[in-house]
Amino acid sequence: KKVVALSTLSQLGLIIVRIGCGLKLVAFYHLILHGYFKALLFVRVGNMIHLSDDYQDFRKIRSYEANYRPTLGICMFANLSLIG
Numbered sequence: 001k002k003v004v005a006l007s008t009l010s011q012l013g014l015i016i017v018r019i020g021c022g023l024k025l026v027a028f029y030h031l032i033l034h035g036y037f038k039a040l041l042f043v044r045v046g047n048m049i050h051l052s053d054d055y056q057d058f059r060k061i062r063s064y065e066a067n068y069r070p071t072l073g074i075c076m077f078a079n080l081s082l083i084g
Contacts, residue, residue, distance in 0.1 A: 007082070008038060033081070040078045044071050 018027035
């Protein structure tokens with residue numbers, strides 16, 4: 001979950017810059033969308049951690065990959081939405 005949380009700092013910086021440029025509506029829209037898709041990612045990553053018996057090192061849990069197929073699709077959608 002820490003990896004998912006780290007990208008929020010750069011997004012908050014972009015939101016502050018947009019507010020400073022007078023684009024308050026765009027900043028608000030960015031904030032709402034970022035919060036929605038970040039929440040979706042947190043729920044899905046929590047699901048993956050739960051399915052792997054609370055093991056959090058994703059580099060070593062390939063044995064559970066068959067259980068993650070729907071979750072991976074949703075995570076890919078949320079990541080692409082956060083990219084732009």
